[in-house]
């Protein structure tokens with residue numbers, strides 16, 4: 574249950590496979606298993622039970638009551654992870670929308686079950702049906718409202734990027750499948766909690782951290798929400814919205830579990846989603862072939878990695894190969910500095926201030942219509958500056974507060 578560990582605060586104490594030749598409609602498990610699990614839950618003071626399979630709302634309610642725990646099925650867990658990781662207004666709305674549509678289907682199933690029971694007892698139709706209709710209508714109304722908000726948010730999406738762009742260091746985003754080793758790499762790179770108290774970044778969320786690479790380059794490292802195999806289709810939009818932050822990245826580090834039998838397919842998934850998000854060619858990318866410690870030293874994959882530019886076999890666990898990864902990040906972000914001259918209109922005061930913040934201005938010479946500037950910058954800084962120029966200034970109507 575690698576997925577479970579993606580939810581902060583979850584301390585996984587164990588798991589087991591339960592064969593269910595016949596799922597009990599009311600409580601999922603047979604009575605023997607129910608008692609056995611209950612004893613374990615009490616003995617180990619378990620508060621959360623995850624079931625990797627379908628659980629009906631009725632089963633959920635009964636088990637939660639019997640075991641005195643919170644219970645989530647797979648979709649429920651993924652929704653929790655996304656809700657925890659959604660940062661943009663759009664991401665939050667998309668996750669809420671997915672949660673509602675999930676609730677809506679469960680509502681139907683819950684009542685189908687109850688109605689059958691009622692039918693047996695002679696209460697056909699009546700209050701049950703009225704209630705389900707009312708609940709369904711309430712959810713539909715809420716979904717319509719969310720969709721409208723989403724339309725508005727998409728238009729003002731740029732405001733958020735603008736805020737990110739003011740972060741003075743290049744952003745490095747770790748992407749990849751859940752369990753590939755992103756968090757392990759993130760923790761290794763950021764080391765303990767050293768930078769956590771840094772005031773400048775206190776406002777950033779815990780999955781973003783300022784890091785100084787061995788060569789001295791400062792970057793913001795961002796641990797993104799992981800790809801999940803067999804993602805329920807109703808969650809796809811929410812997943813994409815949650816991953817949108819990679820659009821802000823100056824460099825994408827694709828972390829792959831190279832020891833995984835489906836590593837190739839997973840990599841294709843990641844690439845195609847990144848393409849669909851629109852990060853295709855704009856953002857430089859490197860691949861870390863992680864968990865190389867699990868391969869034999871004569872494994873052909875290591876030979877392939879050595880031959881392929883932009884690919885680095887490494888182990889986030891043992892640290893092997895990471896120096897090369899850090900060097901590649903530095904090289905990509907800070908490699909060639911170039912000197913450029915430009916005439917910057919006086920109306921671009923914001924962009925000019927940004928150049929000064931970055932410490933790249935070599936000289937400034939006021940002209941009639943524009944400021945003549947000479948700068949010494951990296952490719953990343955040039956890209957960020959150009960993006961800053963092409964954007965409208967931030968307006969006062971902040972969508973976050975609406």
Ligand code: GDP
Nearest residue numbers: 750751752753754755756757863864888889890
């Ligand atoms: P994430 O879902 O991508 O954030 O993956 P995690 O960082 O949580 O790692 C998932 C599991 O893989 C954990 O049990 C890690 O200890 C393990 N892991 C991560 N990197 C390596 C590695 O380089 N080698 C080995 N053998 N295991 C690793």
Ligand code: MG
Nearest residue numbers: 579755756799
């Ligand atoms: Mg992780």
